[in-house]
Amino acid sequence: MRRFPHLSSLQQALETALICLYPAQCRSCDTPLGLETVPYLCDECWQQMQFVEPPWCEICGTPLHTPPVARGPGPRDASTEVELCDECARKPPRYGKLRTIAFYEATLRQAIHLFKFEKRTGLAKPCIQLMLAHLPEDCRIEDYDFILPIPIHKNRLRERGFNQAMLLADGIAKAKGVPVATDIFIRQKDTKAQSSLTGREARQENITGAFEMRKPDAIFGKHLLLIDDVFTTGATVHEAVKELWKADPAEIDVLTLART
Ligand SMILES: [Zn+2]
Ligand SMILES: [Zn+2]
Numbered sequence: 001m002r003r004f005p006h007l008s009s010l011q012q013a014l015e016t017a018l019i020c021l022y023p024a025q026c027r028s029c030d031t032p033l034g035l036e037t038v039p040y041l042c043d044e045c046w047q048q049m050q051f052v053e054p055p056w057c058e059i060c061g062t063p064l065h066t067p068p069v070a071r072g073p074g075p076r077d078a079s080t081e082v083e084l085c086d087e088c089a090r091k092p093p094r095y096g097k098l099r100t101i102a103f104y105e106a107t108l109r110q111a112i113h114l115f116k117f118e119k120r121t122g123l124a125k126p127c128i129q130l131m132l133a134h135l136p137e138d139c140r141i142e143d144y145d146f147i148l149p150i151p152i153h154k155n156r157l158r159e160r161g162f163n164q165a166m167l168l169a170d171g172i173a174k175a176k177g178v179p180v181a182t183d184i185f186i187r188q189k190d191t192k193a194q195s196s197l198t199g200r201e202a203r204q205e206n207i208t209g210a211f212e213m214r215k216p217d218a219i220f221g222k223h224l225l226l227i228d229d230v231f232t233t234g235a236t237v238h239e240a241v242k243e244l245w246k247a248d249p250a251e252i253d254v255l256t257l258a259r260t
Pocket of ligand 1: 045
């Protein structure tokens, strides 16, 4: 998967040189940038990140605004009660749990846009650090056998030069000493960008059949953590999880940097 390692380091060096030559403005609030901790964004904007806070649905991680419903029959027991959102209570998704670091708004939206679409890979590191610093307590990376990035199609990889989910997965895996499993499944359908489609149905139709299992034996009986940059309608995650279950792993959880 890592086909252009030299390109990204060269690109980063060029970007750093350009920043020194032409001091830029914060891409979120337009104030002139000094020696900021994060490229392209001022410290003030970066610190205004809106993190996802509990209480959230135990399964999909959606913040709970309405009184939660208890899972399962029988009398309520506070110690075993699991809080679920309406959707998960009605029809639970096929992953164990999904956790997200922050909301896809303002600064983080801008950071992800720069990272992904303007290929500013210098933002990968601060995004990884953000994820590591704000991992929910119930998401222990060390407990997983493998970390899997959501794959992108080879045409997209050629055009972009990197898979943003792969860069995030790599950084987290290295920090926590957990292996990244690549090529377990691939994106065999060159789908349109989910972000270019509006509506749940259009996104679902676009992504159906997008993934294809390649190495089921490698993940049989394993605990997997699937990583992606943004969680929107969940169509991509659901499709990926559906494909991964074909290999009969023990568990599939999901971690994303942002959610809408
Ligand atoms: Zn700013
Ligand atoms: Zn839920």
